[in-house]
Amino acid sequence: MSSEVNNQEKQSEYVENIAGKHLLLGVTGGVAAYKAAEFARLMTKAGVTVHAVMTESACRFVGPVTFQSLTGQPVYTDLWNTNLENNMAHIQLSRHADMILIAPASANFIAKLANGLADDLLATLCLARDCPLMIAPAMNKQMWENPATQRNIQSLVRDGVKILGPANGEQACGEVGMGRMLDVEALYFAVQQALSGDLARAPQLQGKRIVITAGPTYEPIDPVRGITNLSSGKMGYAIAQAAMESSAQVTLISGPTCLKSPAVTEMIPVLSALDMFEAVKAKAMDSDIFISVAAVADYRIAESSQQKIKKSAQKLILELEPNVDILQYVADRPNPPFCVGFAAETHDLERYATKKRKQKKLPLMVANQAQETLGTDEAALILFDDAGKHILDKALKRIQARKLIRHIAVLYTEYQLQKKNNG
Ligand code: CTP
Numbered sequence: 001m002s003s004e005v006n007n008q009e010k011q012s013e014y015v016e017n018i019a020g021k022h023l024l025l026g027v028t029g030g031v032a033a034y035k036a037a038e039f040a041r042l043m044t045k046a047g048v049t050v051h052a053v054m055t056e057s058a059c060r061f062v063g064p065v066t067f068q069s070l071t072g073q074p075v076y077t078d079l080w081n082t083n084l085e086n087n088m089a090h091i092q093l094s095r096h097a098d099m100i101l102i103a104p105a106s107a108n109f110i111a112k113l114a115n116g117l118a119d120d121l122l123a124t125l126c127l128a129r130d131c132p133l134m135i136a137p138a139m140n141k142q143m144w145e146n147p148a149t150q151r152n153i154q155s156l157v158r159d160g161v162k163i164l165g166p167a168n169g170e171q172a173c174g175e176v177g178m179g180r181m182l183d184v185e186a187l188y189f190a191v192q193q194a195l196s197g198d199l200a201r202a203p204q205l206q207g208k209r210i211v212i213t214a215g216p217t218y219e220p221i222d223p224v225r226g227i228t229n230l231s232s233g234k235m236g237y238a239i240a241q242a243a244m245e246s247s248a249q250v251t252l253i254s255g256p257t258c259l260k261s262p263a264v265t266e267m268i269p270v271l272s273a274l275d276m277f278e279a280v281k282a283k284a285m286d287s288d289i290f291i292s293v294a295a296v297a298d299y300r301i302a303e304s305s306q307q308k309i310k311k312s313a314q315k316l317i318l319e320l321e322p323n324v325d326i327l328q329y330v331a332d333r334p335n336p337p338f339c340v341g342f343a344a345e346t347h348d349l350e351r352y353a354t355k356k357r358k359q360k361k362l363p364l365m366v367a368n369q370a371q372e373t374l375g376t377d378e379a380a381l382i383l384f385d386d387a388g389k390h391i392l393d394k395a396l397k398r399i400q401a402r403k404l405i406r407h408i409a410v411l412y413t414e415y416q417l418q419k420k421n422n423g
Contacts, residue, residue, distance in 0.1 A: 032172075091128055100131060210290075215236060216295045221309070225309070230295070241263075346370050353382065367384065
């Protein structure tokens with residue numbers, strides 16, 4: 001069985017079937033329009049009827065024929081199409097849609113949506129819609145950071161529009177920063193959840209600030225050697241991606257890994273536990289949720305050498321001193337974020353995980369068997385919280401990550417309510 005089929009099968013374990021649904025895909029002017037074509041292909045493959053509606057500037061980036069070929073459906077570009085019954089494309093199209101996704105959503109189109117303009121087919125049918133609307137912004141970082149765009153985004157959030165991304169990273173203009181459209185996989189999952197009705201049932205993390213640590217730390221002995229923990233970073237990166245899919249703002253603080261950076265709001269690479277501690281102090285204290293996935297080295301070399309240590313026939317004794325427990329530090333602050341810990345153990349998993357949860361006063365501890373999880377793409381997890389234990393049978397890490405984010409969203413919402421009730 002190919003891994004794609006295998007992954008899709010596993011994914012369908014918890015996301016309902018979306019075949020037969022109708023998606024209206026709005027494409028506006030931006031280089032990321034080519035990613036929308038791949039997204040349309042995947043949705044069509046899943047049995048969704050995709051009607052693409054393109055603005056005039058979108059057609060300058062990708063031809064309508066591309067979307068027509070990939071979806072097997074006519075592509076709409078014109079408010080004044082005389083081939084349509086009553087010339088009412090804007091009403092007809094939105095009447096049949098289960099939801100609308102605008103990807104990419106340009107700054108200009110976002111401004112139109114926020115102000116209720118209706119000067120082309122796509123803007124008109126968004127105004128005439130009777131179904132949920134999601135947008136995946138994509139633009140240059142200055143345009144995204146401009147107060148006008150931020151004001152427009154806030155208006156749309158208030159209007160109940162779901163904002164997917166954007167992410168930080170390399171941009172088509174050559175700059176690096178916020179404004180990149182979310183990856184196709186993240187869009188696919190967010191839309192799949194929305195179409196299956198899962199999103200309406202799931203508590204929302206939209207706009208919540210989530211800080212995640214991932215990977216190992218590296219503690220230098222000298223400029224060419226160091227001690228580290230075994231950790232691929234796969235689980236932490238998958239959690240960061242799943243948090244992005246739930247429309248949170250994600251800061252990923254990562255020790256050295258071989259993984260490609262996921263499309264997150266902010267990526268902070270670090271090396272040692274001390275570096276990670278500084279980054280966490282700067283970012284986690286005013287976050288809503290802190291997820292500590294990193295395999296932080298518990299000790300560092302007391303005095304690392306500035307020069308390469310030369311070998312000799314003598315024993316080499318290294319003195320280690322303890323690193324700060326980063327998670328414990330955050331959880332002990334007054335009014336801490338909602339803290340989630342990870343415990344990878346080789347034995348007595350449940351005993352150690354519950355002990356650590358109590359010791360660190362965490363609402364949620366995620367436990368896994370170290371030898372089965374390290375470096376692999378799959379993991380079996382046990383979640384410990386006030387309600388007891390929840391078993392997530394072995395599955396792909398990115399599937400587990402989505403389940404975990406959902407669990408965190410439920411608990412976080414309950415904690416917020418409790419906090420409010422306790423005054
Ligand atoms: N952790 C941390 N800083 C450290 C050590 C651990 O933030 N210096 C966090 C990890 O990211 C994880 C949790 O604490 O979320 C548990 O880490 P783990 O290594 O399993 O446990 P320790 O508390 O270090 O205890 P031990 O190594 O004795 O098992």
